[in-house]
Amino acid sequence: MKVGLTGGIGCGKSTVVGLFREAGWRTIESDAVVRELLATDAEVQTQLRARWGDAVFSEGAVDRRAVAARVFGDEEALKWLEALLHPLVRAHWQTAIEQAPEACWLVEIPLLFEKRLETLFDLTVCVASPPDVVKDRMVARGYTGAEIAQRRERQMPLEEKMQRADHLISNAGSLEFLKRQTTRLIEQIATA
Numbered sequence: 470m471k472v473g474l475t476g477g478i479g480c481g482k483s484t485v486v487g488l489f490r491e492a493g494w495r496t497i498e499s500d501a502v503v504r505e506l507l508a509t510d511a512e513v514q515t516q517l518r519a520r521w522g523d524a525v526f527s528e529g530a531v532d533r534r535a536v537a538a539r540v541f542g543d544e545e546a547l548k549w550l551e552a553l554l555h556p557l558v559r560a561h562w563q564t565a566i567e568q569a570p571e572a573c574w575l576v577e578i579p580l581l582f583e584k585r586l587e588t589l590f591d592l593t594v595c596v597a598s599p600p601d602v603v604k605d606r607m608v609a610r611g612y613t614g615a616e617i618a619q620r621r622e623r624q625m626p627l628e629e630k631m632q633r634a635d636h637l638i639s640n641a642g643s644l645e646f647l648k649r650q651t652t653r654l655i656e657q658i659a660t661a
């Protein structure tokens with residue numbers, strides 16, 4: 470079973486991934502794979518340095534905030550970064566799944582529908598939170614309102630993701646509420 474998980478920025482994707490993992494699922498988070506590539510992949514770092522120089526490095530490591538400032542307001546720059554990273558991210562999760570194709574896999578992909586990857590999965594799940602709730606949670610994590618808005622503008626509207634997904638999880642309330650729905654969904658998938 471292969472499930473693709475998506476949702477808007479800060480809607481709770483990573484939290485849902487953690488709940489599936491606790492339930493014994495194998496999980497992959499695209500955002501975490503990207504962070505790993507930026508932190509450790511020499512070729513990716515060489516490409517970033519060739520494009521933006523030392524301005525996107527801090528003490529030898531990629532400065533993600535500096536990269537974000539360059540790409541989220543510049544469509545061409547974002548396209549370039551996506552072309553560099555997306556094939557590597559996709560190869561990462563496809564290779565992992567190939568090694569245990571019969572296992573239950575949950576793959577978190579923020580741009581699941583934007584990049585038309587949904588056909589690669591048996592089921593899709595969207596986790597959704599209202600914009601004001603997202604803002605409070607993301608500001609608490611150090612993002613500014615402008616940074617959140619810029620990322621959101623680069624994504625399909627959340628309502629459309631919700632309509633396209635096979636299952637919806639509402640993360641408008643407490644963590645307990647989120648956990649109850651996710652547990653119920655995991656049971657439903659297991660017995661389907």
Ligand SMILES: CC(C)(COP(=O)(O)OP(=O)(O)OC[C@H]1O[C@@H](n2cnc3c(N)ncnc32)[C@H](O)[C@@H]1O)[C@@H](O)C(=O)NCCC(=O)NCCS
Pocket residue numbers: 477478479499500503533534536537540547550551554555558578579580620621623624
């Ligand atoms: C620009 C980068 C360095 C900023 O890193 P940062 O740690 O601040 O953000 P993080 O990676 O945790 O992403 C946070 C959220 O931003 C949104 N986001 C990230 N990349 C994109 C994108 N290409 N388009 C739209 N939204 C995006 C997602 O909702 C994501 O969950 C990083 O997001 C990046 O390299 N993005 C390009 C690769 C990509 O498309 N990743 C997302 C799916 S594979």
Ligand SMILES: Nc1ncnc2c1ncn2[C@@H]1O[C@H](COP(=O)(O)OP(=O)(O)OP(=O)(O)O)[C@@H](O)[C@H]1O
Pocket residue numbers: 476477478479480481482483484485500606607610640641642643644645647
């Ligand atoms: N129901 C909730 N109640 C309180 N805090 C929550 C709840 N759900 C998520 N959070 C917190 O909100 C923040 C965003 O959640 P999470 O990281 O799971 O979202 P995400 O969709 O993966 O975010 P991103 O788009 O940045 O990758 C985190 O700090 C998380 O701990």
